[in-house]
Amino acid sequence: MSRSDPAAPEPYAYDATGQVARRTRARFEYQDECVALRCIANLLSDQVREILVEWSTDYLVGLSDGRIELVSVKHREPDQPDWKQHEVFQILLGLFRVWRGSQEDCVSVFESNRPVTSTLLKSLTPARVATGLTGSGKTASGLVVDEAEAARFMADVVLDQPALPNRGHITAIGVSDLGAVLTLTDRDPRLAEHCYRELLGRIAATGTERPPTAEDRIGRLVGAVGDLRSRRAPHTSRHRLRMADLRDLVFATYDEATRRSSRPLAPPTDWTPTPEPWTGGDEIRIGDSVFLLHDPVRTEVAPDRSWQRHQARARQLEPVGRDVWLTGLVTHRGDHAAAALRTERTLYERHPELPDLVAADDGALAVMVPDRAIPVCDLYGQGDTPMSQFLLFQLLRGLPSLSRGLGVLHRLGRAHRELRPGSLLALPDRSLRLRDLGLAARPAVAGEGPADYRAPEQQRPAFTSPGPATDVYQLAAVLYHLATGQPAGQLPPEPSAVWPDLPRELDGPLLAALATSQESRPDLTSFVTTLASIGEGAA
Template sequence: MPNPDGAVRRPRVYVSYARESDEHASLVRGFAAFLRTEAGVDARFDQWYADGRRDWVAWASDQFERADFILVVASPGYGRTTGMLDTAMLHNNLGRNLPNATHRILPVVLPGGSVDDIPHVLSAYAATHYVVHEFTLDGVKDLVRTFHGSTAHAMPPLGAFLPPAPAADPVLVAAPRRLPGTGSLLRAGAEVVIGDDHYLVHADTYDESTTSDGAAVLRRGRALSIGAPREQVWLRQLEARQDTPVAVAAAAALAREHELLRSPAGRRTGLPRSLALTREDGVVTLATGWPVSSRTGAPCDTLASFVPDRGELVDPLRTRGILRGLAGLCRNLAALHRRDVVHRCLAPAAMIRLDEGALVLRDLGLATTSYAPGEGPEPYRAPEQRRRHREQVGPWTDAYQIAAIAYHFATSHPPPPSTPPPARGLAPALPASAMEAVDAALAADPARRPDVSVLAAVFDSAR
């Protein structure tokens, strides 16, 4: 929620629910805890205040008055005896100021619930409701957008209104900002022209998203360069539809990565080769090289293609090979860290596996961007990257993410965000020193983690 000075403050929300069973109360408590710890929302929940005798009528009334939003958790029992007090206050708020209450009172359906359980007074099918399928940031994004007052799809700028040409039928003509030719925008499976180069974009690696303010579109995908020299490339493109600070910063990050990779410090084996940076009518595209197999000539796969399925029986020999590949990658990261460059977005999909098992970086991740709460790939996100944490990101963040990936390959599942069970106990067939290093690098306290140079030396011992 914006303040007058432009800063964003945490919204205060009251979580209202029916106390109909221990299981339901536990589910709602987990939801409220997730909102506080991961989404950065100042959630208030009655079970956290049961520290003595309390006038619950006065307490709930105070929560209703002070909250920016009231989350009504749908359940069959809401509105019966266990929810009579909150139901009465809902009716009172709706009757006193319907438009304001409609904005503040938000019906929420948690996993396993039904829209039919939303209280009738909240008009489940006539007004907006929020279905939370899982307790993840993606699962609550629509709810958080409402807290912030933002939309998933920004309204395009209004073009100039031009009168019709003489003798023409009356029409309304809008002249929006001129966009580049459609042939220069990345599309899955399409042939695109960027600057003087032609590319065929592979559909299997293509994805796109928007910036946090919806002002720019981020596209990326592997492509084949058409014409000499024919080579595989990794394309990342930003199309700024509005020149907001977020969009400008995202474009500048691509330019800084290009400059870094072209500098002597960036010309190192294991780092991407920057081929070209193209700017064209609000669109910035960075092209970097993608390694190909020396045996088949086909593009090398990312490490994501080798991630074990959850519960799969792990092959110790194969995992030792992955650890050796991570050791080489750690040495490249250590060289970046000596130049104050931190990747912060390490995941199997961000690592390309060469013929003999060596791993190289697909790109520099978030190295040229400013820290943003909740950044990084969710299964491997370091504690300091999560929302509402005080620690700063740094080289220790890369160490955590490397360890989380090693943990995944050693145990067939990524480490849980709380305290993970020791990898040494879950993977007894792997070298104890390597698993102990993984456990140490997963410490919640960044100061207790070994740096990536130590991980490189220990993982090398997996031979």
């Protein structure tokens, strides 16, 4: 079936000549602040490349992995009822026209301060959506949509986003979120309101007037999707918000306000030269111990380059020979990252269920790798091809042993948040252990965690904080990937539909753990117990 509607116009071209907004921008102040929240949530991450602002009730997000999101924002007043089905179909119709016009090349996201109810979400089957998009009588859309196309569309639609703040609260939340960004970069959050006004002004200046007709609006959005996809700039450069530029704007605004202040808000700090990076074969001293680094070395640099974090496997040379996992931190400015490392050290010292601390000082720590432990990625694969049933059931039987370490973090209100095949260790008896604490000691930032296993709440922690349910999601995503040979992604199909050799008993538990909502996921103990019983039953 053709992906284009026979009645649709020729491919759209973006044209907003003379449309930079001035007259009716005040109508969209709430939507501008919604865009601001999305920008703030990504100032310190590399998940979002740029945002193209149209009239803020609709805006486009260019993700770093090449995907395009079309976000539709709607506000509901307190005295208005929940969204009705016919209203949701009107929203879906606009998103569908852009999705179809862009050759099914964008993800559609609906956001509101009043989310769509779970009952209504469950009723949106492909057949009902196809009927709703086609319409009848006075509501006929003129489109022909069959059930298969509706199913493809709904696979690219996200309707269960966390609720946006209400109109009366959104400014305070935006200032608070930006204050958290300033704190994370060792700046004084008292200037957050000033920086927020500058950021909001930039967003309003890039928006355009809302076109008068639905057809014009659809055409503009389809053309904008194409421009973002090809990264052509001539028609859309005035309306793009690049995350790197916004980060520079916020920090420059902060620096200028600090210079104008009669008394500095924070004492000046000196930057030190960037040290040589860790490489395999280097010898690293921590306290009285010496360690020989192995490749590969993971290096993470703060967005504002205020610190560097190195991690690698190593061999302890003095005083005894054993394998360890090293974490080293070099701070150039401020104490935020160093405080997280101190917290990590304290967690190791106080909780014997976590990896054993071998050595530590102010800038590095080493935890023991159990004897003959093998990373899960080396034993069970990277997910390039589906696992054999023998290895899958073996892996499932080892899952309950993970509760020992993760359970400690969860009881403390923390979560690992960086589970991946390489961060899990398989012991000779095929029980599993954590290699390290992941991000448990660090504040949540947008886009944190491994891309293939990132939970929805890690995309935008300003709205919903990651927690123990995040680890459940990540563990399920790892198992899904290893079992099927494909990452789960958004709205994953049943594992047995991807790889027919898998037992259907896996479908329910894995999909439940991969639910978008944290509240809908099972707790860790019940999840791993259920999967282990499947593994035991096949033994």
